[in-house]
Amino acid sequence: MHSRKAYVCVMQLHGDVSADELKAVASEFIGPIYQRPPVRSNVRRALRIRNVNSIEVLEVRDRLVLMKVESDPGTYMRKLCWDMGLVLGVGAHMRELRRVRSGPFTEEKGLVTLHQLSEAIYRLHEEGKDDLLREVILPGEVSACELPKLVLRDTAVESVVNGAYLAVPGVAMFSEDLKRGSTVAMFTLKGELVGLGEALMDAAEVEKSERGIVARPTRIVMPHGVYPRAWKGSAAEGPGSS
Numbered sequence: 001m002h003s004r005k006a007y008v009c010v011m012q013l014h015g016d017v018s019a020d021e022l023k024a025v026a027s028e029f030i031g032p033i034y035q036r037p038p039v040r041s042n043v044r045r046a047l048r049i050r051n052v053n054s055i056e057v058l059e060v061r062d063r064l065v066l067m068k069v070e071s072d073p074g075t076y077m078r079k080l081c082w083d084m085g086l087v088l089g090v091g092a093h094m095r096e097l098r099r100v101r102s103g104p105f106t107e108e109k110g111l112v113t114l115h116q117l118s119e120a121i122y123r124l125h126e127e128g129k130d131d132l133l134r135e136v137i138l139p140g141e142v143s144a145c146e147l148p149k150l151v152l153r154d155t156a157v158e159s160v161v162n163g164a165y166l167a168v169p170g171v172a173m174f175s176e177d178l179k180r181g182s183t184v185a186m187f188t189l190k191g192e193l194v195g196l197g198e199a200l201m202d203a204a205e206v207e208k209s210e211r212g213i214v215a216r217p218t219r220i221v222m223p224h225g226v227y228p229r230a231w232k233g234s235a236a237e238g239p240g241s242s
Contacts, residue, residue, distance in 0.1 A: 003103025003146050004053065006070045010097075011081040013063040015090030022065060025087050026055040029080065038079050050075040064095065103146050112136040140221060141193045144185035149175045150215055151187050152194060157227040160186060160194055166215040171206060174214075178203040184215055188227070195220035 029052055036047045052071045059066040069077060078094040085092025100107050120132035152160060156170025172189060180202050186194040197215035206214055 003073065004070060004101075005073055005075070005099060006068065006101035006106075007077050008058075008066070008068050008098050008100050009077045009081065010095040011065040011067060011084065011092050012095045013065065013085065013088070013090055013092045015088075016063065017088050017090055019057075019060055021088065022060065023057055025084055026057055026067070028087065029084060030055055033080075033083075035076060035079055035083075037076055038082075041076070043074075048074075052080070068100075070101070104142060110138065110142070139193075141187070141191060144193055144196070147185040147196075148178045148182055148199065149173075149185050149187060150178070150197070150199075151189060154189060154227055155230040157188055157194060157222070158224070158229040159231060160197075160217055161220055161222050161224055161226070162229075163217060163220075165200075165213045165217070166197065168201075168206060168209050168212050168214055171214055174203060174206050176203050178206065180205075183218070186215065186217070188222075192222065192226075194222045 032049050032051050034047055035050050037043050037045050039045070050072045052069065052075065054068075054070045056068040057065060058068055069075075069080065077097050081092050081094040105111055116132075116136050120136050123132050124130050150166065150171055151173035152166065153170050153172045156166060159170070160166055166186065178184060178199055178201070180199055182199050184197050184199045186197055188194060195217055196219040197217045199215050201209070201212065201214050205212070
């Protein structure tokens with residue numbers, strides 16, 4: 001949900017445009033862009049900023065343009081095609097779209113079909129072999145590998161699992177790209193995924209602070225009781241922040 005995406009799309013131009021004009025306009029849309037979601041969308045149509053990392057024109061055939069685009073999550077390709085058409089002065093719309101990357105997962109690596117998964121489960125149940133299952137199911141930690149990271153001390157893990165905010169003393173390590181307001185992945189010292197959170201400090205603030213709240217948990221995936229609780233009192237009272 002929060003990782004960079006890559007798409008291959010077909011844009012249909014409503015008029016004739018030279019290849020040089022097309023590439024020049026495409027380059028104008030690389031970087032931060034303003035975008036308002038289309039009328040038919042599942043989000044509020046508020047103007048927002050999204051970063052487009054790259055636009056590669058792969059092929060041009062008459063008025064059809066095949067492009068590969070890498071961008072922030074939440075970037076609408078059909079709106080991108082529409083806006084490029086406006087700048088070109090001829091109009092355009094998106095004809096086809098295929099997502100080829102989501103975070104660390106690409107078409108070439110990390111994606112399998114439900115048929116492959118079904119075969120792997122069948123082999124496990126019928127033959128007692130998990131070799132295919134190990135190929136098609138990846139550890140949950142892989143899904144968070146591109147997010148900024150916070151590594152928790154052992155004494156803080158169970159508190160965070162129980163809903164406590166993560167405080168500076170509970171942080172063993174953190175990545176340099178930690179930014180206030182961003183989604184962060186929280187790991188144990190062993191590399192186990194604890195869950196996701198919202199950063200409430202930048203990396204520079206964490207480095208110079210001895211107190212304060214670093215992150216607010218938003219999604220916990222680690223079950224209770226894996227690590228010992230370090231707070232005093234009954235389990236029913238719950239922790240504060242660690």
